[in-house]
Amino acid sequence: MPVLGNIGILYQCKQGGRQAEVQPVEKAALVWERDTIVWVGEEEKLPADYADLEFIDAGGGMVIPGxxxxxxxxxxxxxxxxxxxxxxxxxxxxxxxxxxxxxxxxxxxxxxxxxxxxxxxxxxxxxxxxxxxxxxxxxxxxxxxxxxxxxxxxxxxxxxxxxxxxxxxxxxxxxxxxxxxxxxxxxxxxxxxxxxxxxxxxxxxxxxxxxxxxxxxxxxxxxxxxxxxxxxxxxxxxxxxxxxxxxxxxxxxxxxxxxxxxxxxxxxxxxxxxxxxxxxxxxxxxxxxxxxxxxxxxxxxxxxxxxxxxxxxxxxxxxxxxxxxxxxxxxxxxxxxxxxxxxxxxxxxxxxxxALKLDHLTGSLESGKKADIAVMDAKSVNFWLYHFRPNACAMSFKDGIRIV
Ligand SMILES: [Zn+2]
Known part of the structure; x- marks a missing residue:
């Protein structure tokens, strides 16, 4: 059960709301158990129960759904x-x-x-x-x-x-x-x-x-x-x-x-x-x-x-x-x-x-969804897609397992 912390900004990208609504959380942390996300929020509000878990450092980067x-x-x-x-x-x-x-x-x-x-x-x-x-x-x-x-x-x-x-x-x-x-x-x-x-x-x-x-x-x-x-x-x-x-x-x-x-x-x-x-x-x-x-x-x-x-x-x-x-x-x-x-x-x-009828499982970072996560070397989504580079992906996880 790991904690991904030291996140500069995290975008939750929940289904509801307008297309531009991606629910940014600054200085965020994210916790998952096996393949499922159990907690997302500001790192300073991380519940004490999660304090001793394995800590993965996102290096201040941007975290988005895989x-x-x-x-x-x-x-x-x-x-x-x-x-x-x-x-x-x-x-x-x-x-x-x-x-x-x-x-x-x-x-x-x-x-x-x-x-x-x-x-x-x-x-x-x-x-x-x-x-x-x-x-x-x-x-x-x-x-x-x-x-x-x-x-x-x-x-x-x-x-x-x-x-x-x-x-x-x-x-x-x-x-x-x-x-x-x-x-x-x-x-x-x-x-x-x-x-x-x-x-x-x-x-x-x-x-x-x-x-x-x-x-x-x-x-x-x-x-x-x-x-x-x-x-x-x-x-x-x-x-x-x-x-x-x-x-x-x-x-x-x-x-x-x-x-x-x-x-x-x-x-x-x-x-x-x-x-x-x-x-x-x-x-x-x-x-x-x-x-x-x-x-x-x-x-x-x-x-x-x-x-x-x-x-x-x-x-x-x-x-x-x-x-x-x-x-x-x-x-x-x-x-x-x-x-x-x-x-x-x-x-x-x-x-x-x-579009794949998988929205109940993946595509957003919220409790209950799969731990499909990408960490990008960027300070915001605007910066990421504006200063286009061959590959900004620093780390990624599929079903909670690190694959990059
Ligand atoms: Zn085609």
Missing amino acids: LVDCHTHLAFGGWREDEYELRALGRPYIEIAKSGGGILSSMRATREATEDELYDLALERINGMRKLGITTVECKSGYGLSFKDEVKQLNVYRRLDRNQPLDVVSTFLGAHTIPPEYKDNRAGYISVLIKECIPFIADEQLATFCDIFVEETAFTIDEAWTILSTAQDYGLMLKLHADQLSDGGGASLAADIGAVSADHLEYCSDEGIAKMRDAGVTAVSIPLASYYLRQPSLPARKMIEAGLPVAVSTDFNPGSAPSYHLPFAMHLACVLQTMSPAEVLKGATAYAAR
């Missing part, structure tokens, strides 16, 4: 740095995709890789994330696009969850795009998803969520309804990649079908914002994709003013967001999405946990 990356495509084969060069020189993505690049290039490399090869790649990446202060990661399939290869990706996530300290939340994204062998038979692929993949994945408990790419170039609203309602019938919770390239009604669908989150939302309508808020859907922003693709961000200010929680994630993937650096994404969320550092902090902790 970061939650609620949207990644962690396990994939191959990188696409050649496309990065083409895009830097102005070649549109659609042309790159038509000449065999894009998602389908990652699909080929992921199909070619063995499960062990994908596991080794994903493990190296998640170890990198751990060092940044991240303690929970959502991971999507979606580069296999066949029964066998989707299951292979999800098996990688199951092994990762068991074999390293971070919590891994798995999402089945078989409906990422239509694979080439079903180019002229969309219904055939959807049948594979709803008759083969979803029942097996649910039965084997290989995923917590089912996700889908709703876009003119991917799946229609009607197709999404069919796939998501099947997943729901099998007990999977729902997420959507929605309204990234146009207002395709994805936000409304997320609200109508009872999704936990809708992600991207660059072109989300005012009606979509209101419906999501009323239905309790979390909006997940992807600042790295806006940055790498030089595209507009989601209307974060409108969302926050409407009372819709905005989470911040990396969308780590080999195409539009080839970085797993969540603090960098958080820095970009301030600059590109015009969010305050405090709003962004709540977006990558409390609200990211909400």
Whole structure:
């Protein structure tokens, strides 16, 4: 039962209140027993019962909940740095995709890789994330696009969850795009998803969520309804990649079908914002994709003013967001999405946990929550996200165990 003390400032990041409310406590201390926080407050008010416990010195740093990356495509084969060069020189993505690049290039490399090869790649990446202060990661399939290869990706996530300290939340994204062998038979692929993949994945408990790419170039609203309602019938919770390239009604669908989150939302309508808020859907922003693709961000200010929680994630993937650096994404969320550092902090902790339906366990520092904690070398959240450095994480704990 340790005490973390000599904390310059601690941000509790409780769920309630406005997005900017992160409950700062100066000169704080925090106590946990096994994996659960039992006390948080000003160090001078630390109860006498805790005075003789093992003392861990936070060095005057900033303490925040362990970061939650609620949207990644962690396990994939191959990188696409050649496309990065083409895009830097102005070649549109659609042309790159038509000449065999894009998602389908990652699909080929992921199909070619063995499960062990994908596991080794994903493990190296998640170890990198751990060092940044991240303690929970959502991971999507979606580069296999066949029964066998989707299951292979999800098996990688199951092994990762068991074999390293971070919590891994798995999402089945078989409906990422239509694979080439079903180019002229969309219904055939959807049948594979709803008759083969979803029942097996649910039965084997290989995923917590089912996700889908709703876009003119991917799946229609009607197709999404069919796939998501099947997943729901099998007990999977729902997420959507929605309204990234146009207002395709994805936000409304997320609200109508009872999704936990809708992600991207660059072109989300005012009606979509209101419906999501009323239905309790979390909006997940992807600042790295806006940055790498030089595209507009989601209307974060409108969302926050409407009372819709905005989470911040990396969308780590080999195409539009080839970085797993969540603090960098958080820095970009301030600059590109015009969010305050405090709003962004709540977006990558409390609200990211909400986007994974884990808010009862993690994402905030309060009694009864898991001891998922990051210590940053910074005097405040403003300073941390303003003076951006490669890595400010000095120390972190997952389930009360030190992992950095
Ligand atoms: Zn994504």
